[in-house]
Amino acid sequence: MGQGLYIETRIRADLDTLWTHTQHPSRHQRWDLRFTEIDHLPRAEGEPQHFRYATRVLPFLTVAGTGISAGERQRPDGTRTSALRFASPHPLSLLAEGRGYWRYVPDGDGIRFLTGYDYRPRWGTLGTLADRALFRPLMGWATAWSFDRLRLWLERGITPERALRHWLAELSVRALLLTLACTGLGAESLLGLFGPLAAPMAYLWPLLLVVAGCLAVLASPLPCTPAARRCLRTPPPHARAPRLLRTLENPR
Template identity: 40%
Template sequence: MATASLLLAVISLLGAFDIAYFHWYRCRLADRAESRFEGWLHVARGFIYALQLALVPNVQLHGAFYAGFVALFVADIGVAMADVAVEPTSRRSQGGLPGGEYLMHIVLSVLVGAYLHAIALDSLAWRHLPAAVVYAPAGVPGWLRGLLGLMGAGAALVAMVEGLALVERRLPRPVPIHVRVRLRTTVERLWEVTQDHRLHPSWDHRFSRIFMLGEVIQTGTAMRYEKDLLGLTIRGGGRYKLHRPCQQSTFEFWSEDPRSLIRSGVGLWLYRPAADGAVEFSTSYTYEVRWGALGRWIDRAVFRPLFQRETERSFRRLAERYFPEGASGVAGARGRKPARLIDGGCLVS
């Protein structure tokens, strides 16, 4: 299997370039609804190649097991034919396959033909042997078997990531984070405390430091923020989109730091006097993440629930530290939303 294994290594390297450059970078297939079926075909082919990369340099399937070996390559050919059939529809809005990808597919087709021929020459005799699965790496250099093993793990990982991306794109968008608290104070006092950027990190531990880039906070004022996390300092910026004293602050925020999961977002603070003399302080915010499908899954599973909890804890800390005379508790989980302002707002539940 030395020749077949070497051809498989070349095919896998070219296939990895095809996926990374054309599927992900040039055509962004995972983001296109019309390319979803093609994406699932690529997921299937990724797992098929992961099996081939594990079996071809290491294992012989004799007798009845040989049918399973043949079925693996029949499945590969079937997926490849289906891929060719759906590509005209999948790529129509992009003007068809890029010229470089078309050339890449021709080269890969020739190499796959040579690979299947080498596989047939080396394996046909197995069907006449007693049924057995035999570990037989003889003839394939150790370095090549190691390389193919790494490629197989990579192919399975890429297929899993592509599958998760396709599933994630069908899920509803994550809901914004909502939190509110009712405090025994005046609107003016609450505004004074919460709008002081020097006090802000003392009760809102989502931030370690906030720096205002202007002497007066008003619509258009910019800020910088820092968050210390696990020995790192994550930096970002923000801007007040609408600032109405004692009523509302609408702001946008972002981070150009590649270590930050959050790419950009928008948030809203509302201050509403209540009939019983208390004040309701509420926030709603949401954001977009980086790191592609992996980032979106991390956000859904870990980050957004953590932010919901930490925002609730921050509001509780605000009440206990600065308004100990009484609060009616923090609400926000399970869809208990603060009131939404249409004027100047941009948050949608």
């Protein structure tokens, strides 16, 4: 497998609430951008949980897979852990199989919620190159963005659906500003709004375009908008996967 992904955020919520929102399929699939559907399969008491998942890649294309997970709700140090293995037989899924974990670490008035995971791409050398150049960075971004969307849900009561609308609206405004900065689109019409001041504003217009471009690219996201940049993406020294992960069999 390639270089593993690591994402961490801090959420001001109680441990049981965070556990429920991440372990219950109907809640998990609402905030996690990587999944469209998650369904638990029947299991015997004491056995690991098998599940099915699906991701809608395009309106007409959904890739699906299966997985197995197990959790430790009571650990001597007060933390919780869950681990999973997953695989997709779909020939159009770049992700062939993988494994990962979640840790829940109480920290003052909040929880350090973190994940580490890795996977094996299919399609041989072509798949490895596509994964390294595009898919793996995209997966890291999607995980971090989703973690921040979960944080907004639990801390501020902003539902995942509302958070997505906020993000799309802010992205549209940024795209408009960047387009204006790069092309000067509509400059004459906009300058006409200044009336007698149009002539002096024409001299300031290039500076205004630069400011608009900087705002589009560099301005911090609004507090109500999920953003991947708020999450830690570099693992701390000596970070290791939990032993629980080694006890899981590969999903059938």
